[in-house]
Amino acid sequence: MSRLDLDALRRAAKPGLVALPAIGLAAGLIAHFAGAGDAASVIWTLVTLPVLAALVVEIVTSLRRGETGLDIVAALSMSAALIFGEHLAAAVVALMYAGGQHLEDFAARRARREMTDLLARVPRTAMRHRNGGLEEVPLDDIVPGDRLMIRRGDVAPVDGTVAEGTALLDESALTGESLPMRRAAGEPVMSGSTNAGDAFDLSATHRAAESTYAGIVRLVEQAQRSRAPMARMADRYAMGFLALTLLIAGVAWSTSGDPIRAVAVLVVATPCPLILAVPVALVAGLSRAAGLGVLIKGARVLERMGEVRSIVIDKTGTLTDGRPRIAETTVVGGLTVDEALRLAASLDQASKHPIAQAIVREARDRGLVLATPQGVAETSGEGVAGQVDGRAVIVGGRAFVTGRLGIAFGDGAPAAENGAVTVALAVDGRLAAEFVLTDTLREGTGALLAALRRFGVERLVLATGDRRAVAATVTAGLDFDDVRAELTPDQKVLAVVAERKSGPVMMIGDGVNDAPALAASDVGVAMGARGTAASAEAADVVLLVDRLDRILPGMQIARRARVIALQSVLAGIGLSLAGMVAAALGHITPVQGALLQEAIDVAVILNALRALRIAPAVPAGQETPGHAAKAA
Template identity: 60%
Template sequence: MALLAAALGGLSAGALLYLVGGRGAASFVWGLATLPVLLSLLIQIVTSLRRGDAGLDIIAALSMSAALAFGEPLAGNVVALMYAGGQFLENFAERRARREMTALLGRVARTAMKHGPDGLQEVAIESLAPGDRLLIRQGEVLPVDGVVASRSATIETSALTGESLPVTVESGGEALSGTTAIGPPFDLTVLRPAADSAYAGIVRLVESAQQSKAPSVRLADRYALWFLALTLLLSGGAWIWTGDPIRALAVLVVATPCPLILAVPVAIIAGISRAAGVGVLVKGGGALEALGRARVAVLDKTGTLTHGRAGLSDIWAAPGFEADEILRLAASLDQASTHVMAEALIEAARARSLRLSTPQNVLETAGAGLAGIVDGRKVAVGGSIYARDHVGDNGRIGKPAFASGAATVDVVVDGTLAGVLVLADPMRGDAATVIQRLRKAGIDRIVLATGDRAAVARPLVEALRIDALKADLTPQEKVDVVLEARKIGPVMMVGDGVNDAPALAVADVGVAMGARGAAASSESADVVLLVDRLDRLADAIGISHRSAKIAMQSVVVGLGLSILAMIAAALGYLQPLQGALLQEAIDVAVILNALRALRG
């Protein structure tokens, strides 16, 4: 912003001075306004050369330096304005929606409720030591890894492991930091310090992956070497052939690659804005380009290809019972529970327009089930072990086997097993269409990488005809899957949980399901789907391709016209200022073309 203001202000002030007759003062102001941009550019060039990168910025630096050296400050100021404008646009694209990882680090509370000699005390998690006993309240995120010291604990692990269904951890079982307590309060015995917890390990993985990720190469720099060589050949040849350094300067001025410096960022920003319009946040031009270059897609399962929450998938009814009545009785009783499965059953019953009754005398056993009276009938809902305790001697009925990836809820009515409600994490309705669109968009290989068991994920792989399945993965193993896939081509990783964050960070382009996903995945990803629709990913890839195509059109047309202008300048038909103005006209044309990326 400062460089752009300096170049524009200097050009304007110099023009005013020139109009009132102060030609010497005008030249001084134009030259002075060029210097900040030139110095900034030289610093960037030195930094790039130390990394082994030679960009088109060198041509801009040569043209500004030559303009000042050969007494053409106005031409130098015009070039400085073009360059500063391009840098401003490009930096704006990079800054757009870039966030820090504060959300990831802030997920876990900084304090915990610790049992002490004087009762409960709120202490900093950094002070916790193995053996400390904590009270974990409903809705809290576990701050450290620990062992359940109460009878049981019901926790939601999807953010950490990708498992969509809640888990009941019995007394003595281990519960990991980063998971959420969704059942009644329970006691937790600290197993390891906060710095060594599973969640802290994932944070370190994300930070390490981001540091090791190679920076994106600007589209403009891919053409740097040959265009630089052509420019030096024409300008040097014109100088040697005619002995006139002004001809060399004119070639340099019209050679300043503003079709690349300006048009490409404009096309990319237009693409980013277009993507935002369909609910996709793209964090910079490099991310938009990488999205279009991806050839391998690594997809998470829970919350990505599935909805990420349990839903009723089937009802088995014992002889003498009706499926809807079983669901109605179970959902009526579950109105007294806050369990996530209870919410799923109530939602399913309402979707079928079933009339729910008010339960009475409800007694809930945390993590196991609940029993009560519904419309004068004794109803019990829970797991197989819980239901068995409520079935009378004559009420035991054999039930079929269910898919290994589903969770089952037994329903007992008046001492008889009335039926079984089957819950599963359903596949998104648009998943099959999105997979087809990804293949049409140039994705050659699709891999499903999940923390779920293989038996749970395999039906999804077969239904969607996904190329490979990697199951039972830890966050580090997901990173390994991405690195292995990179041998085939650029990798796009799509996920929504904390366990996906390291893989998203290390992929060539990470895409997070941000509508309901974890903050960690959104922070470490390059692209965030702000709406809970997977088809918008295919839309974003299409936008990326179109933006790249329009940018390339601007490059080809702009550089073609620049080369013709360079030849004319070498032959003496263009003076430096004329060349700068002609280059401005070329810039306007390619920028107008680049803005077409805003349209659908």
């Protein structure tokens, strides 16, 4: 039988293991107060033995896997109670142990709430247009180019674009933003988004297994399987606690000559909050971060996030918006600004270049009606030529356009200067307009960097492949300790390694060229909303919402969750040790010890679950309705 089968069997048996000692305990108390003391002892023994047997099987299974823990204390306490005639205490311990397992499962499920919700929303089928009708097909049958109907309330099964009209999408489960987002025809739709408006058609751009949501699901499953260094440390300390428990029990018995004191000591130590508190608090932190659109790949990463001392940040698409916008338009001849933009955008619809798409987006934002281009010829990375409404149109870099026109271009200025990109437009053989596009700094970046300083980050470094003049212009007035420009991917890795002298390093990026540096850092953070699959795969943390400011709440949650875990451990162990000493001195009976320990365990787990209610601060001026809703 596989480990998964054994786990399923144990989960199915747990309700019975709780009900049996509960019923037996009540029946034994009735018999006891009715004067049938011997019958009560028999009943209590009979309901304890199944729990003890299940516990022994659990211990043997764990030992075969090379794992040890405080389940041994529970087995010893029940066995000792039965051997020395403390049948009521044995039944109470059996009930408390079985109930504690249920409590631990509940706490773990509660802690994983946000991540479990993500997994539960995975669609299984989709409605596909075919031969003039609709057919329901499995997700694996969907291929790029398929046209899918997304009904109200449906979850988008694959990445795609709105085929026509407007879509109203609820992305809160992915990004934490509470307000629905509108997407016009041609705009992207992230898989996992819920249709909050009327039905619309989605044009698939990826297979289901390659889509954003499928990647998120894989990351969530990976996070749920992970174990943190603190959790492994707790396991090691648990064995020390076991040895200390046996020592105190042995001393109590040998000095008093009363074995019941040793039984009481064992009972008080069963089970131990050291084991329960750490995973519950850390998983709760993972879940809380996921609810804000910060997907952390496991408890180990969560711990390291709170210890970061240096942050290396990429520029394009990370520090900046990554979506160039037209800052200035100069027209030549009789064209208006809107007509020049309409002609350029109409032709640029045929190009996937980011600058071309920025011009198209600008035209659509202004409400311009675009024509369908004809006879398009694109020179990769330079420009596009074709026909728009019967007119010959050329769009591209200055050198490309003037070269096509056969005219000299001014002083030969470069196509980009100080972070700006100049795009020329020619119509019917004449230079008609120039557009200056800039990639703007993300709003609130200065406030975010200041907040990171207050949080304890000692070094802030910009690492970019862009030219030094561009990097200097973008970072003017920002609190960076160092600006490194014209870096290759290998040099970005070296920049990350060089920062380790200050402590754990976080790298934030979004492109393929950032993937090696993300993998080399202690904590790699990918801008997953529009970042590449390579960067998301290499990163330890994925920001599902396209907001750099989410990194600070993620770090705050990580640090606070770790503090809560430590608080729970220290308080729980301290109370347990005090109870054990009291039991060794004869002040606590075995039954009282069992009740006391259960109260300690409940308090510890409830404290660990406080990580679900962590309300991270937001830099001034960056509050959003989504932040407010989550904080509430």
